[in-house]
Amino acid sequence: MIANTPSITVIGFGEAGASLCIGWKRAGVRSFDIKQTQPQTQAAILAAMHKLGVESAADAASAVRDADLIFSTVTADQAFDAASSVAPGLKPGAFFFDLNSCAPTTKQKSAAVIEAAGGRYVDIAVMATITPHYHQTPMLICGDHCDAAMTALQALEMTPTLVPGPVGRASTIKMLRSVLVKGIEA
Numbered sequence: 535m536i537a538n539t540p541s542i543t544v545i546g547f548g549e550a551g552a553s554l555c556i557g558w559k560r561a562g563v564r565s566f567d568i569k570q571t572q573p574q575t576q577a578a579i580l581a582a583m584h585k586l587g588v589e590s591a592a593d594a595a596s597a598v599r600d601a602d603l604i605f606s607t608v609t610a611d612q613a614f615d616a617a618s619s620v621a622p623g624l625k626p627g628a629f630f631f632d633l634n635s636c637a638p639t640t641k642q643k644s645a646a647v648i649e650a651a652g653g654r655y656v657d658i659a660v661m662a663t664i665t666p667h668y669h670q671t672p673m674l675i676c677g678d679h680c681d682a683a684m685t686a687l688q689a690l691e692m693t694p695t696l697v698p699g700p701v702g703r704a705s706t707i708k709m710l711r712s713v714l715v716k717g718i719e720a
Contacts, residue, residue: 540602544565545567545616545619563588564591565588599625604631613641618644621648624652627652627653630648631687633659633673635705654678655677655678656680657705658704660673661708670691676701678701
């Protein structure tokens with residue numbers, strides 16, 4: 535059950551992860567980004583987190599410990615690894631919001647890992663550039679936990695649109711839309 539003030543973790547602190555934090559304007563968000571473990575990028579990532587008042591965690595599993603809401607905003611090639619790395623630390627019933635632009639099959643594999651660990655996986659497709667609307671950027675959500683997820687996201691002043699269907703449907707719609715738009719522009 536999500537309390538009135540849910541604990542939030544962002545996995546991946548690039549443009550999307552940082553933009554969510556800018557939009558929420560809330561203290562107490564925790565984050566982990568694999569780049570904070572690399573000497574050449576560590577200082578910049580930690581400084582960006584600090585600037586926004588985001589607490590850095592030592593690793594992905596500790597970042598999600600006690601988190602009610604987890605937002606995964608990593609690169610497509612890291613999406614499954616991110617889900618796998620947080621699974622051991624998941625609080626039972628925690629939401630895992632997968633905002634990654636990856637294949638529906640990757641989202642389905644990630645969902646299986648999160649669900650097996652006791653989490654609630656939600657496929658989210660970000661349908662526009664995340665800036666300048668930040669957390670209020672148009673998004674589609676789908677999966678088994680969408681009704682409860684909708685309530686949690688709206689409490690953060692996010693405006694998702696529910697797409698009925700299984701995990702992978704939202705990301706499929708995003709990919710088809712992208713192909714259509716590129717075809718029209720060509």
